[in-house]
Amino acid sequence: MVVDEYVQARPSAGLSAYVAGYSGYRQAGVAPMRHLGLPSPWLTMILTLDDPLVLLAHPDPRQRPGRYDSLIGGLHLSPAVITHDGWQSGVQVAVWPLGCRELLGMPAGELAGVDVDAADILGARAVAEIRERMVHAPDWAGRFAILDEALRRRITSKTVRPEISYAWNHALRGMPIRDIAAEVGWSGTHLTDRFRAETGLRPKEAARVARFDRARRALRPGVSIAAVAAAHGFADQSHLVREFRALARCTPSEWLAEQFDFVQALTLPPAQDG
Structure with a gap:
């Protein structure tokens, strides 16, 4: 049986200054795919629910490919390359950079351009418990509530x-x-x-990354790339194409054809300006 689920939600009011949103995803029996983790104004936290997340390439080429049960990635200027064999499930969290001190105990700058095991920051026991509880939750709302509660307990007074x-x-x-x-x-x-x-x-x-992210979220099949460029502050369509080549390593048309259905194409963030 083919399963292809994407569900999104906002965090509770107490987390809105730290988290832009949650994206739950579950795919089973679909075609193997390669996805791009594009630059954005948010850090990415991923907690898998079954098979590990497989990164063929990190934004920093000095990092070796790896497999992660959980991951936190800092702000970056080049894409990560993610692959799966037709089976993947997890929750992705968009984290505001200015909330990292209070939520993760460190400035977002310490994670610039790199991907790290979330257990190294949140603690192996805490990550294992969150993942275990989410696996047994009856639905996505329950999974988001479990993660929301766990993250709210981490908030400190280390303000920016x-x-x-x-x-x-x-x-x-x-x-x-x-x-x-x-x-x-x-x-x-x-x-x-x-x-x-x-x-x-x-x-x-x-x-630059924020403008690129806004334009990328506005792209849709059948929507003029030139119109998106004009609406989001690019000089012309060629300017937007150059930015895509620089930040995504592909053109807008290529991204639409190959990547649009992936979880990062969803449009939940932003909720506020940090």
Whole structure:
């Protein structure tokens, strides 16, 4: 029997400052596929429910391919390559970078461009318990509630400096770094350095990834690529195509043809601006 499920949900109110959303997926008996984990303004946490997640390539080419029961990936500027043999199931969590200190106990910058075993951050026992409970939950709502409860228990008081929060929210809206620096009273260099240490990207890189992500989410079969480019701040269709080649290693048309049905094509995030 073929199973092909994708279900999404928002976190509880107490987690909305840390988590943009949950995506549950279950595929069984489908054709083997290769998927791209594209750059986005959120960190990715994945907890599998059965077979491991298989990464053929990480955003950082120095990382070796691997198999993960759980994974947390930092912000990045190139795609991860994920494969499965027709069977996969798990929950993917979109984590706000500015919430990492409170939720994961470290700045998102420490995970920049890399994928790590979630057990190394959340603890092996905690991850095993969450996965076990989700496996036995009766439905996706129950799985999301289990994960939501576990993540809420992790919240600490390790907050981000307000200057960085201001810079993140305004950089993603396209505000020039010199104007942001003037607003927060820092030099452009100091702001860029602190921003990168906290999030893993420079302000211009974060703005670039956010614009790319908005355009990617707007792409649909039958929708003009030129119209998407114009609506999301690209100079023209060629500009958007160049960004896709740089950040996704494919063109928009190729992504639509090969990747659109994967879980990362869903449109749940964003819920707020960090």
